[in-house]
Amino acid sequence: MKLATRTTRYLGWSLLRGLVWLVKLPIIVAIKAVHFWAARPLLKDALVCRTCRSLISLLGSWQCGVCGYSFYGFYFARCEVCGAVPPYLECDRCGASTMNPLIFG
Numbered sequence: 001m002k003l004a005t006r007t008t009r010y011l012g013w014s015l016l017r018g019l020v021w022l023v024k025l026p027i028i029v030a031i032k033a034v035h036f037w038a039a040r041p042l043l044k045d046a047l048v049c050r051t052c053r054s055l056i057s058l059l060g061s062w063q064c065g066v067c068g069y070s071f072y073g074f075y076f077a078r079c080e081v082c083g084a085v086p087p088y089l090e091c092d093r094c095g096a097s098t099m100n101p102l103i104f105g
């Protein structure tokens with residue numbers, strides 16, 4: 001009788017763990033989807049400002065905030081000299097900053 005209750009309890013735990021996984025899995029998938037969605041603007045050459053919703057071009061001439069190296073190209077690209085990646089981009093319309101979607105995750 002004791003063994004039977006232990007087995008039932010074990011089965012109950014396994015069932016509970018399975019249920020927790022069933023609940024967790026869609027959440028994990030959703031988080032991954034959100035991260036993918038957040039990184040998606042990087043595939044384009046413009047980013048939408050979080051504050052005023054205007055398009056900020058990511059292609060142009062930029063200066064590295066760490067070493068001051070000037071380059072022409074993609075804003076969130078790694079600096080060729082010091083390897084720094086800009087953590088945010090300032091909107092030239094409203095002045096507010098928008099996070100780098102790659103670091104955001």
Ligand SMILES: [Zn+2]
Binds near residue numbers: 051052093094
């Ligand atoms: Zn803006």
Ligand SMILES: [Zn+2]
Binds near residue numbers: 065069081082
């Ligand atoms: Zn640099």
